Amino acid sequence: MRKFQFLKYSLLITVVLILTLNYFKTYRIYNLPFNLPNLLRASTIPPLGTFMSKQYKNSKQVLLHEKYHWYQYEKMGLMPFYYEYLTEYLKKGRFDHWMEKEAREATLKSK
Ligand SMILES: [Zn+2]
Numbered sequence: 001m002r003k004f005q006f007l008k009y010s011l012l013i014t015v016v017l018i019l020t021l022n023y024f025k026t027y028r029i030y031n032l033p034f035n036l037p038n039l040l041r042a043s044t045i046p047p048l049g050t051f052m053s054k055q056y057k058n059s060k061q062v063l064l065h066e067k068y069h070w071y072q073y074e075k076m077g078l079m080p081f082y083y084e085y086l087t088e089y090l091k092k093g094r095f096d097h098w099m100e101k102e103a104r105e106a107t108l109k110s111k
Contacts, residue, residue: 021047022078027070031057044069046081064110068103 028049036043041056042063050066052059073081088097 018047018078025074027067029063042066044073046070046073046078061107065103065107068106069099072099072102 025047026049030049030051032051032054035053035055036051040053041059042050042052042065044050044066050063050070052062052066056062076084085097085099088099094100
């Protein structure tokens, strides 16, 4: 019973934390001390921020691409961002995903 209460409050604290971060939408960059799997250069996980692979931590191009995903999140909101990203990802994969295409185009234009 006590174990269940611990889980219940942990879940509650996590949800409150996510909703608070989602409310403020402060962009943060985390430079990881290791490389992400599957040759991922970085990953933007709203409402937390962008996680940069060790190898690409100084890449402006990667950062611009990831910042564009953050902009998409700000425009769409938390749940629509994940819904859209995941459903399209399952249908088309990463490369042909419209959100990835949009981020790639925005990165090219800013050069
Ligand atoms: Zn991307």
